[in-house]
Amino acid sequence: MSDEAKNEDAQEPEAxxxxxxxxxxxxxxxxxxxxxxxxxxxxxxxxxxxxxxFCHLSALLGLLGPISAGFGSILGIAGPITIWLIKxxxxxxxxxxxxxxxxxxITVLIAGIACLPLIxxxxxxxxxxxxxxxADLVLVIIAGVKANQGERHRYPVCLRFIK
Numbered sequence: 656m657s658d659e660a661k662n663e664d665a666q667e668p669e670a671x672x673x674x675x676x677x678x679x680x681x682x683x684x685x686x687x688x689x690x691x692x693x694x695x696x697x698x699x700x701x702x703x704x705x706x707x708x709f710c711h712l713s714a715l716l717g718l719l720g721p722i723s724a725g726f727g728s729i730l731g732i733a734g735p736i737t738i739w740l741i742k743x744x745x746x747x748x749x750x751x752x753x754x755x756x757x758x759x760x761i762t763v764l765i766a767g768i769a770c771l772p773l774i775x776x777x778x779x780x781x782x783x784x785x786x787x788x789x790a791d792l793v794l795v796i797i798a799g800v801k802a803n804q805g806e807r808h809r810y811p812v813c814l815r816f817i818k
Contacts, residue, residue, distance in 0.1 A: 698805035703746035706804035708784040710735045714760050714795050718788065731759040731791070752802050754817045758812040759798075763791045 709710050719733020739753025766787045773780025775782035794810055 664762065698748040698807075700746065700748065704741045704803055704805050706738060706746060706749045707752035708799050710738045710749060710756045711795055711799040711802055711808070714739060715780060715792070717760065718792060729764060731763065732757060734758060735773055748802075748805075751807055752773070753799075754815075755809060755813070756795075757817055758815050759794070759813045760791075761816055762810075762812065762814045763787060765814070790813040 698707070713734025714731040717729065718736050719730070735753055735756035739757060740747065743750040767784060770780040770784040770787060772778055773783060797812065798808045
């Protein structure tokens with residue numbers, strides 16, 4: 656046998672002998688971070704669901720003003736932002752749903768303001784403003800019901816300013 660063949664045989668374990676494995680260092684996995692729940696996750700905590708519902712439904716206070724759609728939405732932001740600021744650290748569900756409610760109310764405010772020049776120019780803005788009002792009303796109620804069921808609701812048309 657050649658010297659190379661002898662060296663290869665010396666490195667291979669014989670039948671019946673276990674090969675000595677070099678110690679494998681334990682892989683240290685990074686500490687798992689608190690993963691954000693998925694959109695389909697259901698919240699089990701009743702208090703979190705209640706405050707998440709309040710985040711959405713408190714936006715209805717903005718619809719009580721005399722010029723409710725558009726400028727009344729400034730009041731619609733006040734309720735969700737107050738609840739969100741107070742409860743966001745206590746419940747992740749409220750943090751998520753509060754941000755969603757605030758973002759939607761900001762979107763409604765922008766849509767309402769965009770309708771104002773259209774009222775002066777075309778008169779069509781009044782119809783759009785009424786549409787914004789009813790869309791806000793219906794979508795907020797739907798979001799409140801979903802939050803009460805523990806679902807993480809996402810509004811269909813929403814600019815996400817707060818992430």
